[in-house]
Amino acid sequence: MNRRLQAWWRKGLWAWNPASERESAEAIVRNLWLHWFPAKVSQRSMSWSYSLWLGTAAACLLTILTVTGVMLMFFYTPSIERAYGSIKDLQYAVSFGRLLRNQHRWAAEGMVAIVFLHMARVFFTAAYRGPRALNWLIGVILLLATLLLSFTGYLLPWDQLAFWAITVGTSIASQAPIVGPTIRYLLLGGHLVGQQTLLRFYVLHVFFLPALIWILFAYHMWRVRKDGGLAVLESGRAARLMQPKAMPASKSYSLFGLTPGTSVAVMSSMGLEESEQVPASPTLTRRIALVFLVVFNLTLALALLFDAPLQTIANPAVTPNPAKAPWYFVWLQELVASTTVRLGDFTLSGGLLGGVLVPVILLALLVAWPFLDRSSRACEGLWFAKERARQNLTFLAISLAIAALIFIGVFLRGPYWHLYWLTTPRPTMPRVL
Amino acid sequence: MEPLEQKFERRDFGWLFAMSILFFGLVAAGLWQEYKTAWRPYQERFRLVLAQQGQLRQARSFSVGIQQIWIPDLGVVDRCVTCHLGYDYMGVLPADLAQPLTPHPLPALIHHHGFNRFGCTPCHGGQGWATETTAAHDPGDSWNDPMLTPRLAASYQMTVGELLQMRCNFCHRQEQTTPGMDAINLAKQLYQTKKCAVCHMVDGRGGHSAPELTYEGDVNPELLDFSHLKGPHTLFNWEYQHFIAASALLPTTAMPDYGMTPPQARAMTLLMLSWKHLTYPPQYIPAPPPNHSP
Numbered sequence: 001m002n003r004r005l006q007a008w009w010r011k012g013l014w015a016w017n018p019a020s021e022r023e024s025a026e027a028i029v030r031n032l033w034l035h036w037f038p039a040k041v042s043q044r045s046m047s048w049s050y051s052l053w054l055g056t057a058a059a060c061l062l063t064i065l066t067v068t069g070v071m072l073m074f075f076y077t078p079s080i081e082r083a084y085g086s087i088k089d090l091q092y093a094v095s096f097g098r099l100l101r102n103q104h105r106w107a108a109e110g111m112v113a114i115v116f117l118h119m120a121r122v123f124f125t126a127a128y129r130g131p132r133a134l135n136w137l138i139g140v141i142l143l144l145a146t147l148l149l150s151f152t153g154y155l156l157p158w159d160q161l162a163f164w165a166i167t168v169g170t171s172i173a174s175q176a177p178i179v180g181p182t183i184r185y186l187l188l189g190g191h192l193v194g195q196q197t198l199l200r201f202y203v204l205h206v207f208f209l210p211a212l213i214w215i216l217f218a219y220h221m222w223r224v225r226k227d228g229g230l231a232v233l234e235s236g237r238a239a240r241l242m243q244p245k246a247m248p249a250s251k252s253y254s255l256f257g258l259t260p261g262t263s264v265a266v267m268s269s270m271g272l273e274e275s276e277q278v279p280a281s282p283t284l285t286r287r288i289a290l291v292f293l294v295v296f297n298l299t300l301a302l303a304l305l306f307d308a309p310l311q312t313i314a315n316p317a318v319t320p321n322p323a324k325a326p327w328y329f330v331w332l333q334e335l336v337a338s339t340t341v342r343l344g345d346f347t348l349s350g351g352l353l354g355g356v357l358v359p360v361i362l363l364a365l366l367v368a369w370p371f372l373d374r375s376s377r378a379c380e381g382l383w384f385a386k387e388r389a390r391q392n393l394t395f396l397a398i399s400l401a402i403a404a405l406i407f408i409g410v411f412l413r414g415p416y417w418h419l420y421w422l423t424t425p426r427p428t429m430p431r432v433l
Numbered sequence: 434m435e436p437l438e439q440k441f442e443r444r445d446f447g448w449l450f451a452m453s454i455l456f457f458g459l460v461a462a463g464l465w466q467e468y469k470t471a472w473r474p475y476q477e478r479f480r481l482v483l484a485q486q487g488q489l490r491q492a493r494s495f496s497v498g499i500q501q502i503w504i505p506d507l508g509v510v511d512r513c514v515t516c517h518l519g520y521d522y523m524g525v526l527p528a529d530l531a532q533p534l535t536p537h538p539l540p541a542l543i544h545h546h547g548f549n550r551f552g553c554t555p556c557h558g559g560q561g562w563a564t565e566t567t568a569a570h571d572p573g574d575s576w577n578d579p580m581l582t583p584r585l586a587a588s589y590q591m592t593v594g595e596l597l598q599m600r601c602n603f604c605h606r607q608e609q610t611t612p613g614m615d616a617i618n619l620a621k622q623l624y625q626t627k628k629c630a631v632c633h634m635v636d637g638r639g640g641h642s643a644p645e646l647t648y649e650g651d652v653n654p655e656l657l658d659f660s661h662l663k664g665p666h667t668l669f670n671w672e673y674q675h676f677i678a679a680s681a682l683l684p685t686t687a688m689p690d691y692g693m694t695p696p697q698a699r700a701m702t703l704l705m706l707s708w709k710h711l712t713y714p715p716q717y718i719p720a721p722p723p724n725h726s727p
Contacts, residue, residue: 092563290448321655433581
């Protein structure tokens with residue numbers, strides 16, 4: 001009976017039965033799931049305090065967003081007549097619809113924050129040096145894609161918040177010289193946010209941007225292995241490489257010099273003691289399951305406690321007072337608004353500074369930094385290395401300035417874009433009844 | 434010394450276990466939130482009331498769940514009836530049944546304005562999509578069409594019946610008099626006797642020397658001058674004070690003070706707020722009287 005059950009079990013679950021040991025060995029070699037992670041992972045890269053597991057958390061958020069997003073797609077209609085109604089349906093009539101939307105919303109806001117924090121971690125640990133510079137650049141593209149993904153999703157509920165945030169956001173983009181207005185026209189599909197915009201943003205949000213992020217994420221992950229694992233391993237590796245020792249007999253250069261460089265397997269374990277390593281399965285897989293559960297629980301708890309914002313239906317004729325960009329762009333809006341100078345009838349638009357100069361310079365700095373950094377390789381994988389104190393302080397200062405501007409924009413700006421302290425009562429805007 | 438692998442297992446396993454327990458707890462909370470809706474107790478009580486009132490067949494066939502009146506022509510989805518279940522049991526269930534199960538109090542009105550044609554919110558306002566008390570009645574920022582409640586009416590010294598006439602006039606706009614719409618009828622009469630059309634344009638008729646009033650109900654209140662206004666900063670109050678004494682509200686205005694009484698000024702305000710840009714299908718607009726000249 002037991003044997004028969006086993007046979008059924010195998011028949012039902014195993015698509016293929018290896019006929020020889022060679023075939024079963026091949027099955028392991030060719031299995032994607034078994035090669036997602038390295039065979040062994042070092043003790044240092046498992047540390048909580050080094051990476052803070054922020055990249056993993058971002059990937060978990062991406063997974064949550066993809067799954068909840070696909071489920072939301074069953075109920076959402078990207079038309080200006082139905083979009084708002086379908087969100088109201090989700091909120092009030094669809095079973096678990098509100099929970100799904102809330103989790104999607106909070107995971108999306110979280111992903112923007114976590115992706116940025118991940119970048120900050122990589123910066124503070126100088127983990128972009130040497131061969132990792134390419135992966136840093138991929139990371140910069142992933143950050144931009146995440147911002148764009150969140151921005152395109154912002155419009156979809158088609159409420160006042162969505163409509164005016166996209167109006168403000170794309171107006172900032174239009175400040176770029178020469179190409180600005182064209183970019184805005186291309187994004188909006190016209191001069192105003194309308195049906196064309198909604199459809200464009202929807203297609204970008206549910207297909208092109210997620211596809212781009214998933215592909216780049218896969219490459220980003222692969223490059224981590226290709227570049228020799230986390231940068232925290234570098235200090236140990238450098239020391240050990242000084243003492244030549246025989247490679248284990250089982251290791252070989254798999255490509256036999258046909259391509260430049262070394263294979264993944266060689267690079268990832270080179271110079272590391274066997275005693276410092278643990279099998280990736282189950283140590284790493286269990287840890288990733290743990291990080292996923294923490295992230296999932298956090299987003300679910302937020303979804304249970306707080307509703308995603310949803311205002312009245314989009315109305316191009318009535319501008320909310322104040323109209324704000326999404327929080328991650330509100331620092332640019334703050335720059336645009338507070339650097340606009342008026343002298344009598346003459347207005348010097350802050351759009352050039354906030355909409356063009358600052359974001360372009362910051363982006364250029366991000367891209368160029370790995371190539372400008374002249375500190376020694378000994379800093380690699382070290383939190384706040386003394387030698388890089390000035391670099392780290394610069395990054396921290398810029399980040400804090402952005403955070404301060406976001407705080408002002410989100411919490412302190414009230415009607416007519418006036419500043420109000422958190423506890424100051426704000427004027428109530430006139431209503432109809 | 435403890436092997437590395439076991440160290441990681443020992444450290445992570447406890448957290449994994451705790452997080453799994455938390456996960457099941459949160460999923461259970463989600464299920465509970467989904468089950469424990471505000472409307473469920475009302476529906477269970479309604480089934481009991483039906484049985485007590487001898488409506489055994491209805492009580493048996495009543496199934497618990499969200500109910501709605503959907504009128505695609507008006508873009509209306511009214512889930513009010515998820516809680517207000519007795520609405521069309523006029524004459525069957527006692528009229529003094531406690532809310533939200535009370536039958537509609539005006540059967541004669543409903544005779545001409547069937548629920549399946551008009552729903553609830555076209556007359557009462559409020560958020561029809563919502564299935565929660567606050568979101569439906571007092572939605573705040575999430576809905577810009579507040580429900581016309583007795584409390585809101587009282588804040589403007591009116592009955593809810595008078596305040597509702599504003600919305601009756603969405604369809605009855607072109608009629609000179611309509612039974613049951615005393616306040617609006619009075620305002621339309623005042624509009625004629627005070628000769629408003631000499632200066633103001635409405636529906637393509639009237640003068641050009643003052644602002645057009647065709648869609649006065651859609652005016653964005655943020656664009657008005659409230660600096661001389663007493664009381665709440667609302668469009669209603671602004672219009673009301675404007676009819677009481679225009680010069681006090683806007684010192685430079687060319688509009689004369691007509692010395693209207695408060696009921697007259699309230700009636701005029703209701704008329705102004707009823708003039709909105711609405712796209713109701715033609716079958717909802719009453720036919721003009723035989724002697725009507727366009």
